[in-house]
Amino acid sequence: MNPVSTPVTLMHAAQALIQSVAIPHAPTLADVFDAAARIAPFAQVTPVLRSASLDALAGCELHFKCENFQRVGAFKFRGACNAVYALPDDSAARGVATHSSGNHGAALALAAKLRGIPAHVVVPANANRVKREAIARHGARIIDCAPTLAARETAVAQVLAETGAQLVHPYADPRVIAGQGTVALELLRQVDGLDALIAPVGGGGLLSGCAIAVRGLSSGTRLWGAEPAGAADAQASLASGRLIEEVVPDTLCDGLRAHLAPITFDFLRGHLEGIALASDEETVAAMRLLWERLKILVEPSSAVALAALLHERGRFAGQRVGVVLTGGNVDLDGLPWKA
Amino acid sequence: MNPVSTPVTLMHAAQALIQSVAIPHAPTLADVFDAAARIAPFAQVTPVLRSASLDALAGCELHFKCENFQRVGAFKFRGACNAVYALPDDSAARGVATHSSGNHGAALALAAKLRGIPAHVVVPANANRVKREAIARHGARIIDCAPTLAARETAVAQVLAETGAQLVHPYADPRVIAGQGTVALELLRQVDGLDALIAPVGGGGLLSGCAIAVRGLSSGTRLWGAEPAGAADAQASLASGRLIEEVVPDTLCDGLRAHLAPITFDFLRGHLEGIALASDEETVAAMRLLWERLKILVEPSSAVALAALLHERGRFAGQRVGVVLTGGNVDLDGLPWKA
Numbered sequence: 001m002n003p004v005s006t007p008v009t010l011m012h013a014a015q016a017l018i019q020s021v022a023i024p025h026a027p028t029l030a031d032v033f034d035a036a037a038r039i040a041p042f043a044q045v046t047p048v049l050r051s052a053s054l055d056a057l058a059g060c061e062l063h064f065k066c067e068n069f070q071r072v073g074a075f076k077f078r079g080a081c082n083a084v085y086a087l088p089d090d091s092a093a094r095g096v097a098t099h100s101s102g103n104h105g106a107a108l109a110l111a112a113k114l115r116g117i118p119a120h121v122v123v124p125a126n127a128n129r130v131k132r133e134a135i136a137r138h139g140a141r142i143i144d145c146a147p148t149l150a151a152r153e154t155a156v157a158q159v160l161a162e163t164g165a166q167l168v169h170p171y172a173d174p175r176v177i178a179g180q181g182t183v184a185l186e187l188l189r190q191v192d193g194l195d196a197l198i199a200p201v202g203g204g205g206l207l208s209g210c211a212i213a214v215r216g217l218s219s220g221t222r223l224w225g226a227e228p229a230g231a232a233d234a235q236a237s238l239a240s241g242r243l244i245e246e247v248v249p250d251t252l253c254d255g256l257r258a259h260l261a262p263i264t265f266d267f268l269r270g271h272l273e274g275i276a277l278a279s280d281e282e283t284v285a286a287m288r289l290l291w292e293r294l295k296i297l298v299e300p301s302s303a304v305a306l307a308a309l310l311h312e313r314g315r316f317a318g319q320r321v322g323v324v325l326t327g328g329n330v331d332l333d334g335l336p337w338k339a
Numbered sequence: 340m341n342p343v344s345t346p347v348t349l350m351h352a353a354q355a356l357i358q359s360v361a362i363p364h365a366p367t368l369a370d371v372f373d374a375a376a377r378i379a380p381f382a383q384v385t386p387v388l389r390s391a392s393l394d395a396l397a398g399c400e401l402h403f404k405c406e407n408f409q410r411v412g413a414f415k416f417r418g419a420c421n422a423v424y425a426l427p428d429d430s431a432a433r434g435v436a437t438h439s440s441g442n443h444g445a446a447l448a449l450a451a452k453l454r455g456i457p458a459h460v461v462v463p464a465n466a467n468r469v470k471r472e473a474i475a476r477h478g479a480r481i482i483d484c485a486p487t488l489a490a491r492e493t494a495v496a497q498v499l500a501e502t503g504a505q506l507v508h509p510y511a512d513p514r515v516i517a518g519q520g521t522v523a524l525e526l527l528r529q530v531d532g533l534d535a536l537i538a539p540v541g542g543g544g545l546l547s548g549c550a551i552a553v554r555g556l557s558s559g560t561r562l563w564g565a566e567p568a569g570a571a572d573a574q575a576s577l578a579s580g581r582l583i584e585e586v587v588p589d590t591l592c593d594g595l596r597a598h599l600a601p602i603t604f605d606f607l608r609g610h611l612e613g614i615a616l617a618s619d620e621e622t623v624a625a626m627r628l629l630w631e632r633l634k635i636l637v638e639p640s641s642a643v644a645l646a647a648l649l650h651e652r653g654r655f656a657g658q659r660v661g662v663v664l665t666g667g668n669v670d671l672d673g674l675p676w677k678a
Binding site for chain 1: 386388408627634635637667674676
């Protein structure tokens with residue numbers, strides 16, 4: 001659809017709708033445990049990898065939680081699967097919808113396919129080709145839109161109005177946040193005594209879910225966000241104490257261009273040790289290191305976690321650190337070190 | 340050293356030396372178990388990965404044994420580590436030597452470093468840059484030579500004469516074969532009821548070791564070799580019943596350019612279901628599939644196993660198949676699909 005032709009009333013309706021789901025009840029540790037049980041039949045328990053040479057480079061003990069091995073190649077499957085399977089049958093039958101530039105869309109498509117219900121995914125024109133193909137491969141209906149948040153939200157509102165589908169927002173949704181929290185739940189079971197945990201932050205769903213699990217189960221573990229320096233709205237928001245939405249993202253980390261929502265902002269205030277930044281150049285270097293040393297594919301939005309940690313390595317010296325590698329969906333015809 | 344200036348007497352000495360170790364006693368299942376115990380403190384137990392989409396493509400159930408996650412990024416560490424730690428102290432103190440275009444050299448270098456003894460590695464001029472750097476990074480002394488088998492063997496003989504080091508041949512060595520057999524030993528413990536196991540064949544050390552384990556522990560599992568069509572000396576040797584050494588390899592699978600030795604030829608005669616071939620084009624396509632679907636780095640010499648299986652997929656229909664992914668050392672600046 002072309003957002004220019006969207007009636008103003010529909011845009012207002014869209015905004016009201018998004019707002020209405022954007023500040024829902026805050027998920028708890030019990031919700032994370034429920035999510036873990038709900039997604040267990042479908043999701044992978046992902047491995048934790050180590051590298052002696054990366055430990056030496058970082059000056060600390062790194063435990064990489066490899067969500068690139070998760071279904072659809074990203075942690076996003078956890079939250080989407082939890083949201084889809086938490087729906088009552090009658091509501092589920094009308095399907096689910098979202099807007100996504102990539103991994104969340106593919107994750108929702110697969111979760112819906114597994115449950116046998118329709119999925120409608122609004123995809124902006126600048127989405128990564130590989131991620132777009134994954135959304136289609138998992139059987140979702142794709143609705144194209146212009147690459148702006150307003151266009152995305154308007155298009156979603158129209159889909160919801162037409163289909164009666166349930167919105168499953170990529171991060172401003174308690175079911176999604178609880179699902180993403182199972183990443184930390186699993187990691188805390190796999191590795192004892194983590195001094196710190198660092199995870200990328202875009203909209204903040206993963207980091208909020210991790211905050212719930214860490215606060216409830218391992219209060220000695222300091223939680224860090226990792227953010228591209230070119231999309232540092234979360235750092236700015238937490239530093240200023242108010243939700244900053246004016247940042248125009250400029251980063252190749254295509255999964256981290258969103259800004260915090262009210263629910264994730266509220267979660268992260270007071271629960272983070274800090275947000276470490278990395279330039280895209282540092283992120284590309286870290287991505288290459290991860291490929292060469294761990295022999296795995298990770299996307300730039302994952303590598304930012306190692307890049308930011310290395311940037312702030314003095315803060316992690318000698319510690320046992322969990323590093324969430326969020327996904328591995330990259331276009332092998334467009335690797336950043338070939339550009 | 341320049342092989343042109345090598346005295347004829349030294350070449351004869353080299354050939355006699357190589358022959359003397361090329362037909363040693365045949366390793367047994369007990370040797371594979373001994374190797375597993377010997378290398379356990381040093382080697383990784385590598386994971387087995389699955390992919391629903393690759394299963395659908397192949398029409399069978401694929402269990403990928405991921406030796407790209409082994410130390411130095413290749414199964415070669417198993418054999419080298421077994422050989423190094425099997426040496427008595429007095430002999431070990433004089434060091435070890437080999438010739439290798441890559442992974443075996445790095446593996447021997449690391450094993451020697453772990454034991455605290457010197458390693459000398461003869462490296463042909465056409466060796467993969469990344470593999471050459473790994474040999475150096477693990478502390479071995481590198482001796483350059485021309486890219487012919489004669490030059491390699493002559494250079495090794497000179498090193499042995501000068502240093503008193505023990506030769507650890509890349510595959511014509513019972514300690515190495517027994518070590519490589521631990522790949523199959525581990526996989527048979529990880530996956531029940533394999534109908535078939537397919538592994539790449541170059542010099543035949545891995546496949547010979549796997550033959551010992553499969554024959555001894557899972558006689559219902561059919562063993563397949565996978566070989567580049569441009570270096571199909573093993574297929575020709577087994578078909579003709581005599582060791583064929585005249586094939587001039589023409590393949591990008593840099594780990595599979597060697598030909599069988601007498602010991603590996605004897606092992607594989609009568610113990611293989613067959614050798615499946617793949618063109619380099621098929622191997623590159625399979626490599627890309629493995630990267631995209633499993634989110635792991637594998638080198639062409641690994642991907643040939645999937646490529647050959649897909650080429651002969653009618654022979655594997657509906658079966659449970661183990662596929663050995665032998666290594667993940669690739670030059671990220673020279674990926675084959677960018678050529």
